Amino acid sequence: MTLSYILLAYFLSADFGIFVHVTSFGINYGQVANNLPPPEKVLELLSTLKITKTRIYDTNPQILKAFANSNVEIIVTIENQILNQLNDPQQALQWVNTNIKPYLPDTKITGIQVGNEVFTEIDTTLIQYLVPAVINIHNALVQLGLESNIHVSTPSSLEVLEESYPPSAGFNGIEIRVSETGWPSKGDSDEIGASLENAEIYNKNLLRRQMKNEGTPLNPRMRLESYLFALFNEDLKNGPTSERNYGLFEPDESMTYNVGLSSFAKSSNPSTSISLTSSATRTK
Template sequence: MRRSSSCSSFIYPANMITMVAFLIILSTGSGADASIGVNFGTLANNLPPPRQVAEFLLHSTVINRIRLFDADPQILQAFAHTGVAVTVTVSNDQIPHLTNLSFAQRWISDHIQPHFPSTNIIRILVGNEVISTGNHLLIRNLVPAMQSLHTALVSASLHRRIQISTPHSLGILSHTTPPSSARFRQGYDKHVLKPLLSFLRTIASPFVVNPYPFFGYSPETLDFALFRPNPGLFDQDTKLHYTNMFDAQLDSVYSAMERLGFSDVAIVVGEIGWPSKGDRDQIGVDVATAAEFNRKVMDRVNSGTGTPLMPNRTFETYIFALFNENLKPGPISERNFGLFRSDLTPVYDIGILRPTARTSDPPENNRRSPVGGSSGKRWCVTKSGAETEALQRNIDYVCGLGLDCEPIIEGGPCFLPNTVEAHSAYAMNLFYQTMGRHEFDCDFDKTGEITSIDPSYGDCQYQAEFV
């Protein structure tokens, strides 16, 4: 569940910008294409079951990583054996308790070890924007809690597989115009952020920030926020020209880190997005603008261009958010950051849908069947929580009948991901389709279920006929 919408400002001169935005970006090295992830917020009462969400992301989109705002065991179980990289979050109220090593070890034992490595948990975020809360108890205990949790990972031999970090709002910055002048707020710079950055460097974890351009833009600065042609911002100190808010934001964070001597610590930006609906008087808040912004963010982070101060880099980016969340408080826009509605139809497509799932953007009130599903088509897949041994029996049974299981043999188009669950899903569907698509042919001792979402991906095509 995402944080409350406190909005810290990032101030530019009169005709430039104040900015804050929904963003998650994991800074990576140069060269490789960035992977696109999403924030999976759950402040809603109409969301599909976690297993359906996992199947949808795996088979109908190119998304290969998610961030959770808690460590929900049902969601973690749903993403088991998918290979999707998962980031979990420890709530702020747990921070003082985590300074106790025994408590930290129990937290790892209760929330991580039951799911790892079947669920690909890559990072634990300790709290969310703790410094911005102004709560001195939390702030004072933040770094010790992170250190204790890392020690717990070491004792469980998980520290080489799972990173520890914590996200920050841009409220940690001051003097952000121009970006080269940015620094961390006095008092927090040396007493909190310096030891935090030192710890992150030691354990090779990234520094996570959550900028929010949407909350600070104005009609005059909208083009700068949306990567459109605009006068830009010239940094007199570095002689660098900024054409968009995103670059300036990241370089301000980089400059503040460099002042403390930590320019080598990777940057992760927490969330990025734009709402598709807002209040009547809001300019630039509609489906077309949201799609434009998120598409351009993806293009930017994948381009390898980097930023003026961090050239030739790609950035691993997490879009906020996967779903519209109907229970979030605040203005209308807070409930409309989702790429998808609760029925898995897209609010708009930013290029993350696989070709078999991509559809044109639907009118606002035209609700359709889930993307990835085809009207009248059904597939048989594995049920969430099914035992591995039972799924292996399903494979042995179906393939033992002489049905064509070559696609799930090494070298076949459906061999990867090389998991019992994935191979069983293919075999079970093969049996279900071959036997005439009767519901009882997908039972498999309660380990199978019928879905209207096409589980096909890449060259791996699951058989299906119209019912």
């Protein structure tokens, strides 16, 4: 990933205008590694940190089962390689019946992301399948009576925007959420800025912004839901060294660096919890 991504999410519901109540801070739980703790231990870690929202890049049944009867909400992802199959409404219905319905309501699946950064994929043929897949997954949720609790979206990198600076959010009918934002703690010699110090500064400032309920230049009073990238360093990721060093934690659950989450975890004061209120709520 590049240093910051933004999720362009059009939340499809029965009347295309209702948003599910969500917290405004979450973390990406990637699994491209061979040494990560089991999902049960990951749930314990998230609970200790009082993080109540996470995003995974598939529909891993071990994770969905382990997170049952917890207070952690999960956004799952449909892999790019099966988007063409979901152009068939019956295949989309079968996908929801197989990968979503069996885990409800015990597991709090609150979102389905259709594909991942399709518009900037090397395989440009995927683009033609994206919108039909989104529509068919939404219609499948409607058919099963699940659409009021699960939103449908697709994440895209900042490269899809004609202008990405100054950063802002808000379009008619579209809610913007930051699905990935983070900084690597280590990189190759030519990856300027990839350092432990910069990663700590960046992510501490991100957490401070969320706690202060800061919005964007265009909508300063609108809380912006953000997902930090990432929970763990992932040793099997391809690419430069930075790709394997975005995690707040090592696979043994030790901190790569401390952004202050441990202090929130130890606090019993609800006002200091990072589990904030809906990103669609304006402050006064």
